[in-house]
Amino acid sequence: MSIKPRKQRYTLYNAPLHKKRKWISSHLAENLLLKYDRRSLPVVKGDTVKIMRGSFRGHEDKISKVNVQDQTVEIEGVTITTAKGTKIAKPLHASTLLITKLNVTDKWRRHKLESGLSETAKKEIEKEAAEQLKALEAEKKAAEDAAKAEEKLKEEEQKEPAVKEETITPPETLAEPITKEEIPAEKVEEIPVEQPKKKPATKKPTTKKTTKKEKEEGET
Structure with a gap:
């Protein structure tokens, strides 16, 4: 360089x-x-x-x-x-x-680290790698379980029926309203219906067309 x-x-x-x-x-x-x-x-x-x-x-x-x-x-x-x-x-x-x-979970990295080391050191590295791999698997399982639990909660929320709204009914009145059918025939009076009056038709004034000759005669 x-x-x-x-x-x-x-x-x-x-x-x-x-x-x-x-x-x-x-x-x-x-x-x-x-x-x-x-x-x-x-x-x-x-x-x-x-x-x-x-x-x-x-x-x-x-x-x-x-x-x-x-x-x-x-x-x-x-x-x-x-x-x-x-x-x-x-x-x-x-x-x-x-x-x-x-x-040391990667085998290629372990291989590079183990080169030139004693057998006891290599065994220690392999043991440490196994522990780390177990810890990684446990973390993955925990994450998967948490994801599944969230999915179940969402499904349960969707399955739950909607809460019915309670309709408030008005209290019963003492005197019920009287309908037309219950009124006696004597009291029911027929109301005459007035028909609209027709307007007389108006004739439009007719205008005669004047020719040129008539105009000249009128001027003279």
């Missing part, structure tokens, strides 16, 4: 992804350094890390996302508020982190 900063930046931003992935590495804690005989490793989703610099210094939690394109890492619990008020994950550089616990 060139000494010029301009060329160094160019290579960093335009490097292929397989190289960028290796550069997203962090130092191992002292106990892991002695155990795996390594100074640093590329971080993976699920690794437990500790922030060593910045406003979140001292925070320790699992990695939730690794962005290879931007060469940044997102950690659970590390968020910032936007201008709108929503909380989003704050991207961090891997160089500011310290790995305190490795995620």
